[in-house]
Amino acid sequence: MKLRDKEKDVIALLSEAQRESKHNYITEEKLKLIAQEAGLSYSEVYGVATFYSLFSLKPRGEYIIRVCDSGPCHLMGSRSIFEVLEEELKIKVGETTPDGKFTLEETSCLGICDEAPAMMINEKVYGNLTPQEIKKILKRLREKKW
Amino acid sequence: MNTVNITIDEKPIKAEKGSTIMEAALANGIKIPHLCYQKGLSIAGACRVCLVKIKGRPGMTASCTTEVAEGMEVTSTDEELNEMRRLIVELILSEHEHNCLVCENNGQCDLQDLAYELGIDKIRFPVNKSVEPIEDSSEVILRDPNRCILCGRCVRACAELTVQKVLDFAARGSKTYIIAGLDQPLVQTDCVSCGACVQACPTGALTEKLARFQGRSWEFRKVQTTCPYCGVGCQLKLNIKDDKIVKVYGVEDGPDNKGHLCVKGRFGFDYVHHEDRLISPLIKRNGKFEKASWDEALNLIVTKFKELKNKYGSDALAGLSSAKCTNEENYLFQKLIRACFGTNNVDHCARLCHASTVAGLARAFGSGAMTNSIREFEKADVILITGSNTTETHPVIGDYLKHLATYNGTELIVVDPRAIELIEYAKIWLRQKSGTDVAWINGLMNVIISEGLYDKEFVENRTENFDKFKKVVSKYTPEKVEEITGISKEKLVAAARMYGKADKGSIIFAMGITQHTTGTDNVLSLANLAMLCGNVGREGTGVNPLRGQNNVQGACDMGALPNVYPGYQSVSDEQAKEKFEKAWGAKLSPKVGLTVVEIMDAASKGKIKGLYIMGENPMLSDPNLNHVREGLRNLDFLVVQDIFLTQTAELADVVLPGVSFAEKDGTFTNTGRRIQLLHKAIPNIGDSRDDWKIITEISERMGYPMVYRSPAEVMDEIASLTPIYGGVHFDRLEGQGLQWPCPSREHPGTPYLHKDKFTRGKGLFTPVDYIPPAELPDEEYPFLLSTGRILYHFHTGSLSRRSKPLDSIAPEGFLEINPQDAEKLKVKDNDWLRVSSRRGKVEVKAKITDRVDKGVVFMTFHFAESAANLLTNDALDPVAKIPEYKVSAVKIEASDYIDS
Amino acid sequence: MVKELKSPVRIVLENCGKINPESIEEYIAQGGYKAVNRVLQEMKPEEVINEIKASGLQGRGGAAFPTGLKWEFTSRAKDTPRYIICNADEGEPGTFKDRPILEGDPHKIIEGMIIAGYAVGAHYGYIYIRGEYILSINRFQKALEQAEEHRFLGEDILESGFNFQIEIHQGAGSYVCGEETALMDSIEGKRGNPRFKPPFPPSSGLWKKPTVINNVETLANIAPIILKGADWFRGFGTKECPGTKVYAVSGHVKEVGVVEAPMGITLRKIINEYAGGMRQGKFKMAQVGGTAGAILGEDMLDVSLDYASLKRKGLVLGSGAILVMDETTCCVDMLKCFLNFFKRECCGKCVPGRIGTEKLLEITTSISQGKGKEDDIDLILQTAKVMQKASLCALGQSPILPISTILKYFKEEFIEHIKGRCPTGVCKI
Numbered sequence A: 001m002k003l004r005d006k007e008k009d010v011i012a013l014l015s016e017a018q019r020e021s022k023h024n025y026i027t028e029e030k031l032k033l034i035a036q037e038a039g040l041s042y043s044e045v046y047g048v049a050t051f052y053s054l055f056s057l058k059p060r061g062e063y064i065i066r067v068c069d070s071g072p073c074h075l076m077g078s079r080s081i082f083e084v085l086e087e088e089l090k091i092k093v094g095e096t097t098p099d100g101k102f103t104l105e106e107t108s109c110l111g112i113c114d115e116a117p118a119m120m121i122n123e124k125v126y127g128n129l130t131p132q133e134i135k136k137i138l139k140r141l142r143e144k145k146w
Numbered sequence B: 001m002n003t004v005n006i007t008i009d010e011k012p013i014k015a016e017k018g019s020t021i022m023e024a025a026l027a028n029g030i031k032i033p034h035l036c037y038q039k040g041l042s043i044a045g046a047c048r049v050c051l052v053k054i055k056g057r058p059g060m061t062a063s064c065t066t067e068v069a070e071g072m073e074v075t076s077t078d079e080e081l082n083e084m085r086r087l088i089v090e091l092i093l094s095e096h097e098h099n100c101l102v103c104e105n106n107g108q109c110d111l112q113d114l115a116y117e118l119g120i121d122k123i124r125f126p127v128n129k130s131v132e133p134i135e136d137s138s139e140v141i142l143r144d145p146n147r148c149i150l151c152g153r154c155v156r157a158c159a160e161l162t163v164q165k166v167l168d169f170a171a172r173g174s175k176t177y178i179i180a181g182l183d184q185p186l187v188q189t190d191c192v193s194c195g196a197c198v199q200a201c202p203t204g205a206l207t208e209k210l211a212r213f214q215g216r217s218w219e220f221r222k223v224q225t226t227c228p229y230c231g232v233g234c235q236l237k238l239n240i241k242d243d244k245i246v247k248v249y250g251v252e253d254g255p256d257n258k259g260h261l262c263v264k265g266r267f268g269f270d271y272v273h274h275e276d277r278l279i280s281p282l283i284k285r286n287g288k289f290e291k292a293s294w295d296e297a298l299n300l301i302v303t304k305f306k307e308l309k310n311k312y313g314s315d316a317l318a319g320l321s322s323a324k325c326t327n328e329e330n331y332l333f334q335k336l337i338r339a340c341f342g343t344n345n346v347d348h349c350a351r352l353c354h355a356s357t358v359a360g361l362a363r364a365f366g367s368g369a370m371t372n373s374i375r376e377f378e379k380a381d382v383i384l385i386t387g388s389n390t391t392e393t394h395p396v397i398g399d400y401l402k403h404l405a406t407y408n409g410t411e412l413i414v415v416d417p418r419a420i421e422l423i424e425y426a427k428i429w430l431r432q433k434s435g436t437d438v439a440w441i442n443g444l445m446n447v448i449i450s451e452g453l454y455d456k457e458f459v460e461n462r463t464e465n466f467d468k469f470k471k472v473v474s475k476y477t478p479e480k481v482e483e484i485t486g487i488s489k490e491k492l493v494a495a496a497r498m499y500g501k502a503d504k505g506s507i508i509f510a511m512g513i514t515q516h517t518t519g520t521d522n523v524l525s526l527a528n529l530a531m532l533c534g535n536v537g538r539e540g541t542g543v544n545p546l547r548g549q550n551n552v553q554g555a556c557d558m559g560a561l562p563n564v565y566p567g568y569q570s571v572s573d574e575q576a577k578e579k580f581e582k583a584w585g586a587k588l589s590p591k592v593g594l595t596v597v598e599i600m601d602a603a604s605k606g607k608i609k610g611l612y613i614m615g616e617n618p619m620l621s622d623p624n625l626n627h628v629r630e631g632l633r634n635l636d637f638l639v640v641q642d643i644f645l646t647q648t649a650e651l652a653d654v655v656l657p658g659v660s661f662a663e664k665d666g667t668f669t670n671t672g673r674r675i676q677l678l679h680k681a682i683p684n685i686g687d688s689r690d691d692w693k694i695i696t697e698i699s700e701r702m703g704y705p706m707v708y709r710s711p712a713e714v715m716d717e718i719a720s721l722t723p724i725y726g727g728v729h730f731d732r733l734e735g736q737g738l739q740w741p742c743p744s745r746e747h748p749g750t751p752y753l754h755k756d757k758f759t760r761g762k763g764l765f766t767p768v769d770y771i772p773p774a775e776l777p778d779e780e781y782p783f784l785l786s787t788g789r790i791l792y793h794f795h796t797g798s799l800s801r802r803s804k805p806l807d808s809i810a811p812e813g814f815l816e817i818n819p820q821d822a823e824k825l826k827v828k829d830n831d832w833l834r835v836s837s838r839r840g841k842v843e844v845k846a847k848i849t850d851r852v853d854k855g856v857v858f859m860t861f862h863f864a865e866s867a868a869n870l871l872t873n874d875a876l877d878p879v880a881k882i883p884e885y886k887v888s889a890v891k892i893e894a895s896d897y898i899d900s
Numbered sequence C: 001m002v003k004e005l006k007s008p009v010r011i012v013l014e015n016c017g018k019i020n021p022e023s024i025e026e027y028i029a030q031g032g033y034k035a036v037n038r039v040l041q042e043m044k045p046e047e048v049i050n051e052i053k054a055s056g057l058q059g060r061g062g063a064a065f066p067t068g069l070k071w072e073f074t075s076r077a078k079d080t081p082r083y084i085i086c087n088a089d090e091g092e093p094g095t096f097k098d099r100p101i102l103e104g105d106p107h108k109i110i111e112g113m114i115i116a117g118y119a120v121g122a123h124y125g126y127i128y129i130r131g132e133y134i135l136s137i138n139r140f141q142k143a144l145e146q147a148e149e150h151r152f153l154g155e156d157i158l159e160s161g162f163n164f165q166i167e168i169h170q171g172a173g174s175y176v177c178g179e180e181t182a183l184m185d186s187i188e189g190k191r192g193n194p195r196f197k198p199p200f201p202p203s204s205g206l207w208k209k210p211t212v213i214n215n216v217e218t219l220a221n222i223a224p225i226i227l228k229g230a231d232w233f234r235g236f237g238t239k240e241c242p243g244t245k246v247y248a249v250s251g252h253v254k255e256v257g258v259v260e261a262p263m264g265i266t267l268r269k270i271i272n273e274y275a276g277g278m279r280q281g282k283f284k285m286a287q288v289g290g291t292a293g294a295i296l297g298e299d300m301l302d303v304s305l306d307y308a309s310l311k312r313k314g315l316v317l318g319s320g321a322i323l324v325m326d327e328t329t330c331c332v333d334m335l336k337c338f339l340n341f342f343k344r345e346c347c348g349k350c351v352p353g354r355i356g357t358e359k360l361l362e363i364t365t366s367i368s369q370g371k372g373k374e375d376d377i378d379l380i381l382q383t384a385k386v387m388q389k390a391s392l393c394a395l396g397q398s399p400i401l402p403i404s405t406i407l408k409y410f411k412e413e414f415i416e417h418i419k420g421r422c423p424t425g426v427c428k429i
């Protein structure tokens, strides 16, 4: 008994394609392949891929820093988290560092409001952030090799 | 009809059950404001300006998404609703700077109208001033994101009408925008330039590129008429400024197109105003054409034809009528040839496309036309499509089939040697070897009979000759069929079950079936198949030949055929002859005349001396062109009447300028037997004359006066002599037209034939055996050549190649060749090739594609520069005399031809 | 793991933190899957539905629709197959009450889904878990495998002849996909646009088939109700809203986290008794129900936090999120934050939603910058009102609630901004 063809679940296919890419994005070739596999037109796949904020069609950094700016985190000081990050990384929200290491993004509530202000870097959650804490995290990631 | 009673703004209304408030309101002339709703498309419920109040329900409800219910009381406008609508429209007006002053669609914009109706005099919100570039890569469509209100009508039109799904929404929230393909310029996508999106757009976001700056909506005169291209017979609205057609819309209530059009119908009209139009008669003197007056030209023609008739007898004259001309013109033309010239040597190019259909279906059922209506396809459970590349040759029907397969659950079976677009929508695709149709059809029936899937009751009560037929079919086991056709037994059986088990099975075919030396056999086989499963005489079933040209059905109906008078009344039937002799006041020949190819043949043998061709171009359309040229050159006298100096006209002694569809009144009969009106939209170009008047002029000068005041009067005469057109009169044709048979004034027309009884009484099963094509590949000519059409051109291109957008999209011919063959021949895409057959050779560019199988190549016949018919075989079907365009043997070599 | 405050009752959270969530044995040892067993062996589908109806359980996803009725409608729909969906998209800001269940007691959700499937005659279930909940996804996947091994999922479950299968669908970053119909489109592999209703999911849901969609917390209540009975369940909470609620408390309180309490507990009690009171400073306001919820001022500290009581006041309990704010908080700045969320997360399909959210944010931003006009406050209100009436889905219909309530209490602060001064000094003017 099978619920449906896994192969045809576009969103799962897109996630997989993105996971496989070193630069955390979905290439045009992949989009085309997925369209064929899922029996969708190019525009449909493009439409789906650009709807969901976890997907990107442009190359991003090795680490994607997603800082929450919804109510609880905002209240607990997420603005200053952005400031520290922008200063440390020397990029603005939405940009990637020239070395291709970090991308900074603003996100809606991550469901970890009990640790506000919070952020995620790739699949890992970081809560109760302070400027010092952030500097430490960045240092650790910078030292990590590819 | 199942109705419920509702009130809208206190007005009592009977609404169709299951319809929405919006539909009920519009059907009753109540205009509820709307932007995202469009009749014929699915519902989005996105713009929210259609909100209404329903008594007893809290808040407001979108009228486009809400079904009517008995006793519903709807308020469609009040101050609160208007205030809400005003705010919404202000929001839309603040999303971009909608600068109406410089908008192409100023005056023809739902948003502008709505803002005005709501009395909006300011926008309370900050207006976004950023400007995005206009996308202008398409030959025909301009996309201006700055005027887009994201109603999604274009997206739905593309997905649901054309089923191309080129357009969609991208991103989300306030960043949402419309993309084509992978956010590409239109030309890089699968866009087929049908323009359905343009027609759907309520603002100026999508406009016709060529109409830009050509006129404002309020300057246009709008004339409804019938499309001059293919046999679908789409209803068009011409928008005319200063007697020039500027743009074209599909007519929403068009009975068969429902507003939809293809690229030719919507954008291919500019040939009407092309500088090549013939504007005065021409007489060839010393091998060169010179302008002449009408009197001069007509007198010369009459003198010549009289002379030839006196010297060689009536049968030395012949006429080729035209499937592009109206019924009235065809009627008069054959009347001229028969009653005035005194011969039955009249034919037209239906000979080359569907003569075998007419012969086959007349024999099996008694009527040689589509048994059912176009819009009945949605009632079918299964549709078998064979030998029809529908999406290119009858695009509006092709799109409809794609729609039905995608949204209606209709199952398609495609049987075609080429990987045509429809296979992507088909449940089953059988790829037969070209020319093996009788074998696979017999194979299907073999399975259907052996599995007991056939309609025994129908066979018993409504048909004859079943047993003899069954015996022949029993030889075609799936194994044997696989051997002949290359179709695997499993697939054959699957297809047989699918069609055999369907409650309503419909068959569609076109020239892939008919253009064979076994064309009539092929058609008879399909007729057998339909009868076997009881699929005749019911809605949504039938055997449905798609006729190629706009009026090929009508030209046949009008008797532009050598063996029948109008309405398929045989020339060898004494009674019929008497009837027409009496009506026409002339002695008629009892001898069946010559067909197109026979006329050419007779001309080259010196038996035909004088030929009158109206609106045909045999110098591109006929098989074995070298032979045709020889024939035409050998004539003593050739008259060609056309709107352009075609390849054929160039060989003429006298050329007469006729007029285009836009300059005509009259009727066309579409492939669904629907007789529809043309309305004269612009004055004749130059000194050209109405074709019907030219015919009567010649006739009168030859001493056989034909007097009519208008095409309508001609139709009255047709009605009086042609039972199937008996009730057809112009005053009944506005809007929906009429489908023949329509025997009397009171008769509503006939959507499908053979209801309780076949036209011939019982349906006749004909046992048919497989016979191979006349010429098959061999060592010297190792490839099988098939020919056909493409989306962007029509027939010999005399019209479509003179349309700038069409010819820019598809400027040249090509030869489709399989990648494996290409590799063997060391051929790359766009390399020049020399293709030759026993009859001639052409130079053409290669297009490498697996649409064609190994060993098979395909060419279109639209292009004079690479005329496929120099190669084709003029071997004929013995019954219908249709040539075998679909199979001939060729060889292919690299060419040193240089692109000029 | 999510911090749990000292809950006064534990129905939904009973196993959380107590058992190893990756061990089905431990779950079974706590009486797990007994309810499935009972339902399959002893009860007819109608009886299950009647029991849930009798319990008075209302959907915990926010809309509070009676769960038993939803199941009944679905069970009576003609079409098949039918589907069960568990909504684990948890995206409402301030809401983190489903996560402890997903991470801490996944089998309880599976149990609820199986029972729902049996009750309505569905054989397929989907759980839509937001893509950011990586741990939840992994734990749930493991739980599914274990349940299959133990034959609680698959064919002929416990030799009852009933088949049921569950598949995880991961979200990909979109709040609006928590809206039930958008969620279905998303499972179908489309853009997550809400559909217009009717038709409602019980008659036309996933792939246009009859579908039950329930929140995680709702489904976690099912097994306890089956085992202990509707009457027992009604022993908690209020008459109109029986049972407990998991409240997620965040903001300027000493202890943040989730607390399970009987329906109808007051805000004051939650803040003072469970969250340890205000962190420092004085209470200014709280937003209840997430960003789409209302702002409650001091005068509302004693209102009963249940669906019915709040509804009577024109307010909502929503997901049960409680964001507590002290006097250092700037109203304009917070409203801007709320509106930014709506703008970013709205799908863009309908005009009021798409452009309305954008313009609300634009105008509020200009107020926060001291560039506002007196009329702006009116325009915000009017726009939000039209959005409430005209938007296609609840997302666009929601901004009116935070806007109207914040203006009810703190209009003056907005006017101050327009005059060029932020009283709390948060906004840089």
Ligand SMILES: Cc1cc2nc3c(=O)[nH]c(=O)nc-3n(C[C@H](O)[C@H](O)[C@H](O)COP(=O)(O)O)c2cc1C
Pocket (backbone or CB within 6 Å): C058, C059, C060, C061, C062, C063, C064, C065, C067, C087, C088, C089, C090, C091, C092, C175, C176, C177, C178, C179, C180, C181, C213, C214, C215, C216, C218, C219, C393, C394, C395
């Ligand atoms: C914008 C929006 C977001 C929503 N997000 C969620 C969500 O994340 N989780 C949830 O359970 N329900 C969410 N809902 C409510 C669902 O639409 C639906 O009411 C719920 O899944 C029904 O389950 P219940 O009856 O068990 O509460 C959301 C609704 C809206 C309008």
Ligand code: SF4
Pocket (backbone or CB within 6 Å): C176, C193, C194, C345, C346, C347, C348, C349, C350, C351, C352, C353, C354, C391, C392, C393, C394, C395, C396, C397
């Ligand atoms: S309010 Fe409209 S635009 Fe916003 S999420 Fe709902 S449907 Fe989409």
Ligand code: FES
Pocket (backbone or CB within 6 Å): B033, B034, B035, B036, B037, B044, B045, B046, B047, B048, B049, B050, B051, B062, B063, B064, B065
């Ligand atoms: S017409 Fe109904 S919402 Fe647009």
